[in-house]
Amino acid sequence: MNKHQATIEKMGQTARRAFADLAGASDAQKAAALKAAAKQLRMGREAILSANALDMQKGKERGLSDAMLDRLMIDDERLESIASAVEQVALLPDPVGARIDRNEQPNGLVMERIRVPLGVIGIIYESRPNVTADAAALALRSGNAVILRGGSEAIESNRTIHKAMAVGVAEAGLPEDAIQLVQTTDREAVGAMLKASGLIDIIIPRGGKSLVARVQDEARVPVLAHLDGICHTYIGKDADRNKAIAIAVNAKMRRTGVCGAMETLLIDQDYPAPGPLVRALIEAGCEVRGDDMIMELDPRTVSAEPVDWDTEYLAPIVAVRMVQGVDEALAHIAEHGSHHTDAIVTEDNEVAQEFIQRADSAIVMHNASSQFADGGQFGLGAEIGISTGRLHARGPVALEGLTTYKWVVRGTGQVRP
Amino acid sequence: MNKHQATIEKMGQTARRAFADLAGASDAQKAAALKAAAKQLRMGREAILSANALDMQKGKERGLSDAMLDRLMIDDERLESIASAVEQVALLPDPVGARIDRNEQPNGLVMERIRVPLGVIGIIYESRPNVTADAAALALRSGNAVILRGGSEAIESNRTIHKAMAVGVAEAGLPEDAIQLVQTTDREAVGAMLKASGLIDIIIPRGGKSLVARVQDEARVPVLAHLDGICHTYIGKDADRNKAIAIAVNAKMRRTGVCGAMETLLIDQDYPAPGPLVRALIEAGCEVRGDDMIMELDPRTVSAEPVDWDTEYLAPIVAVRMVQGVDEALAHIAEHGSHHTDAIVTEDNEVAQEFIQRADSAIVMHNASSQFADGGQFGLGAEIGISTGRLHARGPVALEGLTTYKWVVRGTGQVRP
Numbered sequence: 001m002n003k004h005q006a007t008i009e010k011m012g013q014t015a016r017r018a019f020a021d022l023a024g025a026s027d028a029q030k031a032a033a034l035k036a037a038a039k040q041l042r043m044g045r046e047a048i049l050s051a052n053a054l055d056m057q058k059g060k061e062r063g064l065s066d067a068m069l070d071r072l073m074i075d076d077e078r079l080e081s082i083a084s085a086v087e088q089v090a091l092l093p094d095p096v097g098a099r100i101d102r103n104e105q106p107n108g109l110v111m112e113r114i115r116v117p118l119g120v121i122g123i124i125y126e127s128r129p130n131v132t133a134d135a136a137a138l139a140l141r142s143g144n145a146v147i148l149r150g151g152s153e154a155i156e157s158n159r160t161i162h163k164a165m166a167v168g169v170a171e172a173g174l175p176e177d178a179i180q181l182v183q184t185t186d187r188e189a190v191g192a193m194l195k196a197s198g199l200i201d202i203i204i205p206r207g208g209k210s211l212v213a214r215v216q217d218e219a220r221v222p223v224l225a226h227l228d229g230i231c232h233t234y235i236g237k238d239a240d241r242n243k244a245i246a247i248a249v250n251a252k253m254r255r256t257g258v259c260g261a262m263e264t265l266l267i268d269q270d271y272p273a274p275g276p277l278v279r280a281l282i283e284a285g286c287e288v289r290g291d292d293m294i295m296e297l298d299p300r301t302v303s304a305e306p307v308d309w310d311t312e313y314l315a316p317i318v319a320v321r322m323v324q325g326v327d328e329a330l331a332h333i334a335e336h337g338s339h340h341t342d343a344i345v346t347e348d349n350e351v352a353q354e355f356i357q358r359a360d361s362a363i364v365m366h367n368a369s370s371q372f373a374d375g376g377q378f379g380l381g382a383e384i385g386i387s388t389g390r391l392h393a394r395g396p397v398a399l400e401g402l403t404t405y406k407w408v409v410r411g412t413g414q415v416r417p
Numbered sequence: 418m419n420k421h422q423a424t425i426e427k428m429g430q431t432a433r434r435a436f437a438d439l440a441g442a443s444d445a446q447k448a449a450a451l452k453a454a455a456k457q458l459r460m461g462r463e464a465i466l467s468a469n470a471l472d473m474q475k476g477k478e479r480g481l482s483d484a485m486l487d488r489l490m491i492d493d494e495r496l497e498s499i500a501s502a503v504e505q506v507a508l509l510p511d512p513v514g515a516r517i518d519r520n521e522q523p524n525g526l527v528m529e530r531i532r533v534p535l536g537v538i539g540i541i542y543e544s545r546p547n548v549t550a551d552a553a554a555l556a557l558r559s560g561n562a563v564i565l566r567g568g569s570e571a572i573e574s575n576r577t578i579h580k581a582m583a584v585g586v587a588e589a590g591l592p593e594d595a596i597q598l599v600q601t602t603d604r605e606a607v608g609a610m611l612k613a614s615g616l617i618d619i620i621i622p623r624g625g626k627s628l629v630a631r632v633q634d635e636a637r638v639p640v641l642a643h644l645d646g647i648c649h650t651y652i653g654k655d656a657d658r659n660k661a662i663a664i665a666v667n668a669k670m671r672r673t674g675v676c677g678a679m680e681t682l683l684i685d686q687d688y689p690a691p692g693p694l695v696r697a698l699i700e701a702g703c704e705v706r707g708d709d710m711i712m713e714l715d716p717r718t719v720s721a722e723p724v725d726w727d728t729e730y731l732a733p734i735v736a737v738r739m740v741q742g743v744d745e746a747l748a749h750i751a752e753h754g755s756h757h758t759d760a761i762v763t764e765d766n767e768v769a770q771e772f773i774q775r776a777d778s779a780i781v782m783h784n785a786s787s788q789f790a791d792g793g794q795f796g797l798g799a800e801i802g803i804s805t806g807r808l809h810a811r812g813p814v815a816l817e818g819l820t821t822y823k824w825v826v827r828g829t830g831q832v833r834p
């Protein structure tokens with residue numbers, strides 16, 4: 001066992017003990033811990049901002065891009081939003097202890113399924129230091145212990161944020177070890193987390209595609225993640241023209257860097273107004289890469305190459321293709337999609353229902369922008385991520401997704417014949 | 418890619434296509450397919466029994482134990498019970514399409530979670546050929562495609578049973594490829610299944626500990642399984658004497674070879690009648706391995722070694738220990754348990770509730786025999802297995818455990834501000 005494995009094993013064991021202690025914590029205690037943590041974050045302003053200044057300085061020396069530096073930066077406004085996000089999580093309903101279902105057997109046994117925390121959650125993330133507070137808050141709110149591993153470029157910021165969270169948790173009488181931060185920036189520590197079966201119950205990577213791919217590839221612990229968000233919008237032949245334009249432009253252009261952004265637009269051959277749709281996208285500043293039929297609509301379009309249908313641009317570029325009916329739209333999505341979010345725009349509810357039933361996506365939308373693919377927009381309060389896997393939680397994962405259940409069987413002395 | 422990988426890849430691809438076709442299948446169609454399959458099993462009597470006779474003959478030549486030969490054997494009675502089990506599954510309610518929850522956002526978007534099949538399920542099992550029909554029926558009932566890989570000793574029986582099932586499915590107009598059987602008995606085919614990420618969504622091993630351990634160790638595909646059933650019964654100080662004896666004897670002795678059988682009995686030091694309890698177990702034919710205090714109770718007890726607390730006997734042997742209160746009982750279970758089924762016997766509901774809340778087991782029971790740990794007994798109709806993992810389904814896994822959900826978002830043209 002190398003030294004990182006030993007470190008992670010020790011952290012895992014203390015996390016498991018903390019998790020066992022949390023099992024007895026009340027809703028009120030967990031909420032109080034998060035409120036105390038938010039207070040500690042505000043009180044720790046000076047320490048956090050100067051630690052962040054150190055990270056920023058090192059980041060500049062290491063030549064981080066302006067975008068990365070911006071993600072790393074914490075100022076007063078951002079610190080306040082980190083603290084108030086933790087308070088918001090404190091206000092969310094505690095999923096633990098809820099009864100999922102109940103049945104009574106003829107022999108008098110009563111079976112119930114009761115929500116319980118998942119256990120020990122490992123979060124592996126990149127530059128944004130707010131994840132340290134966000135992820136810890138969501139994990140603790142749902143009774144889980146958490147082991148956080150942030151990016152090396154944010155280590156000083158993460159340490160001070162983690163410290164504030166842990167002090168708040170301890171103030172509320174809950175185990176400080178419920179929130180732990182991996183202190184080393186060595187990459188091998190990530191490998192040790194990914195292999196810590198029996199100690200870490202689930203790994204949630206939050207970051208770019210290369211991080212998620214590495215985690216999915218190496219992990220022996222189950223992973224809750226999405227790799228790609230290749231989201232499609234299919235404009236059916238009976239789509240309302242105004243809705244089609246508004247939804248397509250919003251789905252692509254509102255924010256191009258989010259996983260719910262549309263990457264491919266499929267237009268039905270019988271949709272009567274493809275020209276205005278393509279023009280609206282171009283005029284919103286989007287590059288349109290189309291098939292031959294799309295290219296005939298506007299001279300400003302460029303030709304789509306085969307690779308375009310499988311590309312998550314995360315940029316103001318869209319691949320556009322004409323399709324023949326819902327079957328061809330679904331076949332395209334089945335071949336090129338990433339099971340994230342796919343949408344249909346149509347006034348024909350029967351066609352919409354067929355699309356909804358047959359599209360194999362975590363989120364299927366009718367007459368709405370795929371940019372709504374977000375836990376907050378779904379009324380879940382906050383999300384720890386979006387899952388494109390099929391096991392456990394799917395789509396936006398919030399507090400409930402960080403729980404499992406136990407079966408509780410109550411009898412009066414029954415024995416099995 | 419070796420030839421087994423190529424074979425499994427091809428089976429996985431046809432299974433995925435079949436799964437996509439099944440997405441449109443109605444409840445009635447799936448039920449009709451299973452009824453047709455049951456009919457085919459009965460009509461195939463001659464082929465199945467003579468294939469089984471061949472397996473039995475080879476098994477005897479290979480020197481299989483009597484117990485293994487018994488598990489392998491199919492006679493008229495067993496064939497009828499295989500067919501009628503398939504019919505029973507046809508009668509279970511279809512979980513697919515059920516609405517889990519629904520919320521409406523202030524912007525008018527309506528979010529629903531709808532149950533959908535998991536996808537392609539790989540079942541890896543050992544000698545009992547009835548699993549071929551059982552597992553296929555449960556998978557198909559819930560809209561999944563299935564790739565079956567049975568033990569080499571049952572290959573001829575499995576082929577004929579699989580054939581009957583597939584013909585039934587095709588008769589009902591559903592894709593025959595929804596139920597596939599790996600035709601080779603080469604062990605490398607199992608390895609190929611375990612690594613078929615993206616083609617197989619989940620692997621369910623059904624068999625002994627060495628099979629399950631191999632699957633859990635090698636799999637890159639998520640696994641739904643339990644490895645051990647080290648089940649505890651804790652007799653609290655306020656346990657009713659008659660219930661304590663009846664439950665302990667039943668939990669251990671009803672059937673000793675099942676995963677829900679009690680392996681360790683924890684008796685509270687303040688429970689007033691430990692002697693009659695230990696005697697009842699001994700007189701029921703059970704070997705009692707106890708700690709020093711237990712050994713003082715009866716000269717027929719033997720001394721428990723440290724390994725006994727971690728042993729799943731699956732035999733008429735029980736490890737018995739005196740503990741001081743619910744804390745020590747829970748600490749013992751946390752250290753030695755396998756998160757399967759643990760029970761408390763007490764008339765003190767407060768202590769029972771504490772045990773229920775703090776025991777980290779898939780199934781926690783109060784005043785009932787752990788032998789009830791079975792999907793049928795839980796009112797689930799039939800089970801594909803019992804999961805001691807924390808992700809996805811936990812405890813007895815039936816049709817619902819073979820589903821996931823999709824988010825369906827219905828709008829009227831909403832775009833995100």
